[in-house]
Amino acid sequence: MTFVPTSNAFKENATGALKDKPLQEALGIARQHSIQTRLNTVAKMPEFETLRDIGRDLKNHIIANLDHYLLQFEQSVIDRGGKVHWCPDGESARAKVLEICRSVNARTVTKGKTMIGEEIGINDFLFANGIEPVETDLGEYIIQLRGETPSHIIGPALHVTQAQVEETFREAHTDLDPARNLEDPASLMAEAREKLRAGFLKADVGITGANFLIADEGATTIVTNEGNGDLTQTLPRIHIVLASIEKVVPSLKDAMTLLRILARSATGQEQSVYTTFSSGPRRPTGLDGPEEFHVVLIDNGRSAYLGSDLEEMLRCIRCGACLDHCPVYHSVGGHAYGWVYSGPIGSLLTPMLIGVENAKPLPNASTLCGRCESVCPVRIPIPKLLRNWREREFSRAITPQTERSGLWFWAFMAKRPLLYRLVTRIGARALFNLAGQRGRLSSAPLASGWTKHRDLPATQGRTFQEQWKAKRGARS
Amino acid sequence: MTSQPGTAQPNPQELNKLGPISAGANVALFVTCLVDLFRPSVGFAAVKLLEEAGCRVSVPPSQTCCGQPAYNSGDRNTAVDIARQTIAAFEGFDFIVAPSGSCGGMIKHHYPQLLGDDAQWGPRAERLAARTFELTQFLAEQCGRTDFGAALSANCTYHDSCSSLREMKVKAAPRDLLKKVAGLTLTEMEETDACCGFGGTFCIKFPDVSNSMAARKVETIDATGADLLLAGDLGCLMNLAGKMKRDGSNVQVRHVAEVLAGMMDEPAIGEERS
Amino acid sequence: MSTSGTGRDRMLASIRAGISRQADRRHGEPAPAKPTPLIPARATAPGVDVVGLFKTQLANAKSTLDEVASRDDVPAAVARYLANNNFEARVRLSPDARVSSLPWDKAPMVETSSGRSHGKDPTSVTPAVAAVAETGTMVLQSSDGTPTTLHFLPDQHVVVISKSQIVGTYEDALARVKRGPDGALPRTVNFVTGPSRSADIGKILLMGAHGPKKLHVIVVDGDL
Numbered sequence: 001m002t003f004v005p006t007s008n009a010f011k012e013n014a015t016g017a018l019k020d021k022p023l024q025e026a027l028g029i030a031r032q033h034s035i036q037t038r039l040n041t042v043a044k045m046p047e048f049e050t051l052r053d054i055g056r057d058l059k060n061h062i063i064a065n066l067d068h069y070l071l072q073f074e075q076s077v078i079d080r081g082g083k084v085h086w087c088p089d090g091e092s093a094r095a096k097v098l099e100i101c102r103s104v105n106a107r108t109v110t111k112g113k114t115m116i117g118e119e120i121g122i123n124d125f126l127f128a129n130g131i132e133p134v135e136t137d138l139g140e141y142i143i144q145l146r147g148e149t150p151s152h153i154i155g156p157a158l159h160v161t162q163a164q165v166e167e168t169f170r171e172a173h174t175d176l177d178p179a180r181n182l183e184d185p186a187s188l189m190a191e192a193r194e195k196l197r198a199g200f201l202k203a204d205v206g207i208t209g210a211n212f213l214i215a216d217e218g219a220t221t222i223v224t225n226e227g228n229g230d231l232t233q234t235l236p237r238i239h240i241v242l243a244s245i246e247k248v249v250p251s252l253k254d255a256m257t258l259l260r261i262l263a264r265s266a267t268g269q270e271q272s273v274y275t276t277f278s279s280g281p282r283r284p285t286g287l288d289g290p291e292e293f294h295v296v297l298i299d300n301g302r303s304a305y306l307g308s309d310l311e312e313m314l315r316c317i318r319c320g321a322c323l324d325h326c327p328v329y330h331s332v333g334g335h336a337y338g339w340v341y342s343g344p345i346g347s348l349l350t351p352m353l354i355g356v357e358n359a360k361p362l363p364n365a366s367t368l369c370g371r372c373e374s375v376c377p378v379r380i381p382i383p384k385l386l387r388n389w390r391e392r393e394f395s396r397a398i399t400p401q402t403e404r405s406g407l408w409f410w411a412f413m414a415k416r417p418l419l420y421r422l423v424t425r426i427g428a429r430a431l432f433n434l435a436g437q438r439g440r441l442s443s444a445p446l447a448s449g450w451t452k453h454r455d456l457p458a459t460q461g462r463t464f465q466e467q468w469k470a471k472r473g474a475r476s
Numbered sequence: 477m478t479s480q481p482g483t484a485q486p487n488p489q490e491l492n493k494l495g496p497i498s499a500g501a502n503v504a505l506f507v508t509c510l511v512d513l514f515r516p517s518v519g520f521a522a523v524k525l526l527e528e529a530g531c532r533v534s535v536p537p538s539q540t541c542c543g544q545p546a547y548n549s550g551d552r553n554t555a556v557d558i559a560r561q562t563i564a565a566f567e568g569f570d571f572i573v574a575p576s577g578s579c580g581g582m583i584k585h586h587y588p589q590l591l592g593d594d595a596q597w598g599p600r601a602e603r604l605a606a607r608t609f610e611l612t613q614f615l616a617e618q619c620g621r622t623d624f625g626a627a628l629s630a631n632c633t634y635h636d637s638c639s640s641l642r643e644m645k646v647k648a649a650p651r652d653l654l655k656k657v658a659g660l661t662l663t664e665m666e667e668t669d670a671c672c673g674f675g676g677t678f679c680i681k682f683p684d685v686s687n688s689m690a691a692r693k694v695e696t697i698d699a700t701g702a703d704l705l706l707a708g709d710l711g712c713l714m715n716l717a718g719k720m721k722r723d724g725s726n727v728q729v730r731h732v733a734e735v736l737a738g739m740m741d742e743p744a745i746g747e748e749r750s
Numbered sequence: 751m752s753t754s755g756t757g758r759d760r761m762l763a764s765i766r767a768g769i770s771r772q773a774d775r776r777h778g779e780p781a782p783a784k785p786t787p788l789i790p791a792r793a794t795a796p797g798v799d800v801v802g803l804f805k806t807q808l809a810n811a812k813s814t815l816d817e818v819a820s821r822d823d824v825p826a827a828v829a830r831y832l833a834n835n836n837f838e839a840r841v842r843l844s845p846d847a848r849v850s851s852l853p854w855d856k857a858p859m860v861e862t863s864s865g866r867s868h869g870k871d872p873t874s875v876t877p878a879v880a881a882v883a884e885t886g887t888m889v890l891q892s893s894d895g896t897p898t899t900l901h902f903l904p905d906q907h908v909v910v911i912s913k914s915q916i917v918g919t920y921e922d923a924l925a926r927v928k929r930g931p932d933g934a935l936p937r938t939v940n941f942v943t944g945p946s947r948s949a950d951i952g953k954i955l956l957m958g959a960h961g962p963k964k965l966h967v968i969v970v971d972g973d974l
Contacts, residue, residue, distance in 0.1 A: 011681075011682060011684075014682065014684060014685050015684045018684055018685070018688050026952070026953075029952065029953045030953055033949075033953050035667070045790060045792070046790075046791070047788055047790045047791065050788055051788060051790075053785075054785045054786075054787065054788055057782060057783075057784075057785040058784065058785055060782040061781075061782045061783060061784045061785070063772075064769065064772055064781040064782050065769075065781070066765050066768075066769065067762055067765045067766055067769065070762075070765070071762075079932070079934070080934055080935075085757075086756070086757040086758035086761050086762075087757055087761075088757050088760050088761050088764070092757055136960065137950070138948045138950040138951065138959055138960075139948075139950035142950065142951075155949070155950060155953075156950075157950050157951075158953070160952075161952055162951055162952035162954070165951050165952070185951045185952060185954045185956060186956055188951050189948065189951060189956050189958070189959060192959075193958070193959065193960060196960065197869065197960075200869075200960075201868075201869055217934075217935050218934075219935055219939075225946070225947050225948060225949075225959070226946055226947070226948050226959035226960045226961065227902050227946040227959065227960040227961025227962070228959065228960040228961075230898070230901070230902045230938075230940070230961065231902050231903070231960055231961070234898050234899060234902065234938070235899070245761070245765070250784060252924055253787050253921065254784070254787060256787060256789075256920050256921060257785075257787050257788070259920070260790065267949075269943075270807070270810070270811075270885045270943075271811075271885040271887055271941070271943040272943065273811075273942065273943050273944050273945070273946060273947060273961070274940060274941070274942060274943075274946075274961065275940070275941035275943075276938055276939065276940050276941070277935060277938065277939040278937065278938050279934065279935050279936075279937060280934070280937060281937070282937055283892075283894075283930070283936070283937055285894045286892060286893070286894065286897070286937055287845070287865065287866040287894065287897035287899075288866045288892070288897040288898055288899045289892060289898060289937045289938065297761070299761050299764065299765075303761065303764040303765045303767075303768050304764065304768070305768070306765060306767075306768020306769060306771065306772060307767075307768045307769065307770070307771025307772040307773075307774070307775060308768075308771065311768075311772070327670055327671045327673065327689045327692070328685055328689070330689075330692070331685050331688040331689055331692075332685060332688075364678070364681060364682075365678075365682060365685070366675070366678070367638070367671050367673065367674065367675025367676075367678045367679075367686075367689075368548060368638075368675065368678075369638035369642075369670075369671035369675070370638055370639075370642040370643070371638070371642070371669060371670070371671065373642075374642055374669075384589075387547070387548060387550070389550075390548070390549060390550030391550040391551075391552050392550070393550055394549065394550030394551050394552070395550070395552075399549065399550060403549065403677075403681075407545065407546060407549055407551055407554070410545060410546075411546055411551070411554040411557075411558070413540070414509075414540040414541045414543070414546075414554075414558055415540075415554075415557055415558065415561065417537065417538040417539070417540055417561075420540045421537075424509075424512060424513050427513060428513055428514075431514075437748060437749050438748055438749075439743055439746055439747050439748045439749050440717075440718070440721055440746040440747075442722070447680075449679070449680030449681065449683045450679065450680055450683070450718070451718075452683040452684075452687070453683055453684070453686070453687035453690070453719065453722065454687070454690070454715065454718030454719045454721075454722050455717075455718045455721045455722045455746055456714075456718060457514060457515075457714050457717050457718060457721075457745045457746035458514075458746070459513060459514050459515075460514070460515060460516055460517060460742060462516065463512050463513055463516060464507050464511055464512040464516035464519040464520075464535075465507070465512055465535070465537065467516050467520075468516075468519070468535050469537070472535075
């Protein structure tokens with residue numbers, strides 16, 4: 001992996017993001033766009049909540065039978081003339097992809113959007129080995145040109161404004177006539193379409209991700225709006241599918257459940273434009289399609305979380321709804337999270353994939369407001385799982401010492417009601433007197449985190465318990 | 477009619493079907509640590525409302541905090557200790573009412589999870605959970621009372637705290653109660669379900685992010701033209717009042733109980749004393 | 751995770767260790783069963799006008815629709831579509847007889863050829879497996895007569911279906927996919943719901959990202 005995570009610097013990243021005007025502009029547009037769109041579409045599907053329940057139960061069933069369904073999938077792929085490669089980690093997956101590319105002396109590889117590809121850093125690896133990877137999803141293409149990671153699971157260039165896209169294209173497309181007007185977003189898309197069309201037609205290998213692997217059919221599934229994934233997997237000689245193990249589903253009928261909740265949750269569309277099931281290579285009498293079909297199955301640390309208190313995160317179908325509804329994400333965007341996955345689900349997945357010691361702040365970077373869970377199509381209890389990560393951090397002493405000391409001191413009192421009442425009595429008076437007539441404090445001892453941006457409202461002088469005892473002591 | 481631990485208890489579903497409670501129910505007020513320390517007037521307003529609704533109100537003196545600071549920081553053992561302490565203090569009552577969806581949610585939803593594997597405390601946590609309510613919810617849905625005769629000439633807006641809304645499922649109750657306050661109009665803000673950025677220790681650990689969330693919330697509050705911001709959780713209210721006063725806003729900030737009980741003598745949150 | 755053995759062995763061993771941990775955590779409860787899928791009532795409830803729903807949803811997906819009485823009317827309908835939109839009068843046909851054997855001589859101004867696409871075809875004309883009312887989705891498959899490239903490379907994609915191919919749900923459509931002799935799915939099955947689009951530039955929704963910029967559906971009242 002060539003991209004060094006900066007997740008431990010979330011706080012600093014976030015502060016920078018808050019000052020980044022174009023980013024804030026882009027986030028504002030995205031926020032207004034996504035919430036209402038989803039609501040409108042969900043309102044048209046009376047069974048939506050039931051479908052979410054079924055989606056959750058289906059994923060739980062799959063996770064409890066993962067070996068069975070993966071083996072069934074493998075056999076079905078082989079039966080259709082394809083190959084399955086089992087890769088326990090990113091390194092073995094990268095090596096396998098390179099080996100397949102080298103088997104046809106590939107020089108150019110086109111890529112559909114794949115988060116697992118980002119996760120294992122496949123682009124940089126191929127490039128370092130003399131193979132040019134060309135991202136074809138428009139958003140991925142934009143961030144590839146800018147040398148960035150995706151800032152959103154389904155909208156990788158969500159952080160880029162239209163004006164910045166124009167700048168990026170003018171810089172990267174050296175043959176572009178400087179006089180050409182690109183102010184219209186449609187002209188920017190036309191420019192990308194033209195450039196990438198050439199890439200599609202000359203690529204030797206096409207790499208896609210997979211939304212689902214259909215166990216009994218040996219088919220992989222991609223869901224896109226652009227059609228880039230289909231061109232990626234249809235035109236080159238070789239189609240490589242990168243898929244993590246939890247993507248398997250038993251049958252097409254089960255995939256329909258997830259397809260009915262995926263787009264509605266992701267983009268607020270009733271259905272994405274293209275859903276494609278691919279199995280095996282081109283048939284002997286077929287007119288197009290790849291000559292070889294490879295599925296690279298990647299674990300990368302996931303199986304270690306089966307049967308753990310964090311297992312439910314493996315239900316994720318990568319719709320991005322939790323990002324779209326997260327007030328923290330709305331404030332700072334995806335890059336502040338410091339790695340490939342961002343938002344609430346990123347705060348769960350990143351510690352699993354790069355180690356919690358490399359992503360300490362992420363499970364804490366949430367108010368646990370629960371809006372993410374309220375929209376998750378497979379009902380992942382994200383706040384609960386974030387708290388489970390926090391418990392792991394606390395028990396492994398990853399939680400910062402100042403916080404641990406503060407907690408210890410607070411707990412010492414909270415577990416001793418008499419002492420607690422005494423200390424709060426003193427505190428109530430002190431804060432009341434400090435605030436005086438003004439009724440609030442602009443700074444207070446040990447409260448700089450609070451008073452950096454807000455005043456601290458004063459107390460009323462005496463605690464409730466003290467006043468209650470005085471008024472009704474006999475009765476309580 | 478005080479219930480003792482270990483005696484037969486109606487299950488939660490049955491309790492929710494009880495409808496308006498009979499007069500004289502023994503209600504224990506979970507004051508909450510923030511109300512106790514910062515704004516006792518909210519506690520007294522809650523007592524007044526509960527008594528007007530026919531309840532006998534007690535305040536167990538051995539309560540401190542519901543344990544969320546520990547629970548949400550990953551210190552499960554401390555959270556368990558405090559949960560047991562709270563259960564022991566409150567389980568003798570018919571109902572437990574908190575002027576906070578956050579602390580109510582902790583008792584109702586998280587205590588049973590924390591103690592789920594504990595053969596002795598697990599069932600006690602479940603029993604307490606079934607009898608725990610957020611104040612406005614308790615008044616409107618359990619007591620069947622929405623009109624407390626209050627009057628206030630103001631244009632208010634109401635912020636749903638995340639735990640009230642999503643853990644306690646409180647949405648209609650405060651609005652039904654506020655509708656009966658003579659002279660008061662309620663103008664809803666956009667995205668009432670968005671977090672204000674408080675999040676307990678979150679606002680201290682990530683002050684810049686919290687500030688950005690609060691700022692967005694304040695924008696939607698200002699857009700309503702309201703002169704009074706109400707909510708049912710003091711955490712959110714202190715966060716928003718602190719932010720709004722720092723930025724020079726004239727909007728007054730109060731806990732909904734103060735308005736419903738007609739107890740407005742104390743200055744609004746963070747407001748100057750006259 | 752053990753570092754010996756093949757990647758496959760190691761992964762399966764690790765997965766099975768996890769599944770055994772799950773069993774421990776369940777304390778004797780059975781593993782979660784596979785839920786029965788639910789098919790929304792939108793296109794299946796008694797009395798639903800499936801064709802009407804299809805037309806509404808097709809429009810919602812930003813596809814366009816033309817209806818003709820018989821297969822003999824299709825070439826003229828294609829010619830009309832191209833002319834009305836100022837598209838080049840040249841189409842690439844699926845070799846499949848449902849399209850290639852249409853009386854194209856009735857539209858002499860339209861130049862036709864058939865086969866897969868190599869990226870130089872302004873417009874393709876293809877048949878479909880079925881059309882799904884619930885979301886206005888065309889279900890297409892690869893076969894000897896229906897190359898997938900025609901579904902993605904041209905700027906305009908015209909799909910010709912018979913009214914009898916309009917079905918309520920995805921499940922109905924999948925049942926109509928023509929499988930291989932071994933029961934296998936074809937190399938590709940495409941669900942296509944409207945023309946290609948992207949909102950990756952400034953969240954502005956634009957049509958025609960990589961696939962067709964237009965999706966036009968001609969429904970024939972009779973058989974194809």
